[in-house]
Structures are given as structure tokens and as C-alpha cells.
Amino acid sequence: MTKYRLIKFDTAFSYKDYKTFDCNNEMINTFVQRSLKKRVKKHLSQAYVLLEDDIFVGFYTLDTFAITRDMFETEQKPSALPPVVPVIKLGMLAVDKKIQGQGIGKRLLRDALLKVAEISELAGCAGIYLLAEKDAVVFYESLGFICIKPGTPSPMFLSIGQVLDIVD
Numbered sequence: 001m002t003k004y005r006l007i008k009f010d011t012a013f014s015y016k017d018y019k020t021f022d023c024n025n026e027m028i029n030t031f032v033q034r035s036l037k038k039r040v041k042k043h044l045s046q047a048y049v050l051l052e053d054d055i056f057v058g059f060y061t062l063d064t065f066a067i068t069r070d071m072f073e074t075e076q077k078p079s080a081l082p083p084v085v086p087v088i089k090l091g092m093l094a095v096d097k098k099i100q101g102q103g104i105g106k107r108l109l110r111d112a113l114l115k116v117a118e119i120s121e122l123a124g125c126a127g128i129y130l131l132a133e134k135d136a137v138v139f140y141e142s143l144g145f146i147c148i149k150p151g152t153p154s155p156m157f158l159s160i161g162q163v164l165d166i167v168d
Contacts, residue, residue: 009047065089
């Protein structure tokens with residue numbers, strides 16, 4: 001029976017199949033293989049990895065970040081935002097192509113939202129922000145994210161109120 005574990009990324013540990021991770025996105029694959037460990041070591045990101053029987057099969061990263069109120073070029077703009085909006089950025093989220101289509105991405109995102117809720121209790125933030133590739137926009141919209149500005153990748157946002165509603 002397959003056993004999944006989601007753990008905080010440990011830069012001192014050597015994960016099985018870490019260097020051969022393939023999510024069908026070359027940019028993300030390259031990030032995992034060349035940059036993930038460096039970013040975490042420098043405290044620029046925090047990463048959480050999904051292990052399947054101790055094999056690296058998925059991950060996501062969270063960063064502190066800020067966007068400007070002017071970035072919201074949408075009618076769904078949250079009200080009363082300060083000029084500089086503190087957010088948590090979902091830098092990357094990916095699942096190995098061998099296990100895609102099983103709802104694992106949603107499970108990783110739910111865990112990320114739980115962490116954003118915890119962070120908001122400690123430091124405050126307006127929500128979660130990400131840049132979605134074209135083929136991921138529908139996935140994030142189905143979970144309540146809004147596109148805040150046209151572009152590729154698409155800047156998307158989910159307010160902290162919505163985050164708290166989802167995780168409760």
C-alpha cells in the first residue's frame with residue numbers, strides 16, 4: 001500500500017528521486033534540481049515535500065512577499081487594501097507526473113493554506129498570492145483564487161478571509 005508523507009524540506013537530507021523529479025514542467029523540474037535546496041538554505045523560501053514510500057513525488061514553497069494595491073485590475077478587488085499588501089506567495093507547487101490526476105495537488109494546496117492561516121495569526125497577511133501558468137489557472141480558480149491582472153503567468157490572489165473559510 002502506498003504511503004504518503006508531507007514533511008518540511010530538510011536541506012541536509014538526500015531524498016530518493018529528487019534529482020529525477022518530473023512534473024511535465026521543465027521550469028519547475030529545473031527549479032527542484034538546481035534551486036530548491038539553495039533557496040531554502042538561504043531562508044528565501046520554505047518548502048514542504050511529499051514523499052511516497054520515501055520517494056520525492058511533490059512539493060510546494062512558501063515565501064513572504066508584498067504586492068501593490070495597484071496590481072488589482074479586477075472588479076473583485078478586496079476592499080480597504082493598504083498601498084503595499086503583505087501576502088504569502090505560493091512560489092511553486094508540483095506533483096510528479098506519475099501520480100498526477102489523483103487530487104494530490106489539492107491536498108498540497110490545502111496544506112499550504114493551513115500554513116498561511118497559521119502565519120496570519122503570527123504576523124498578519126492579506127492572503128495568498130501566486131503566479132499561475134496558463135494550464136493551472138482553472139485549477140486555482142476552482143478553489144476561489146481570482147486573477148488580479150492579465151498576464152502570463154497569471155497573478156492570482158485568495159484573501160485571508162477565504163483562506164480561513166476553506167481551512168475551517
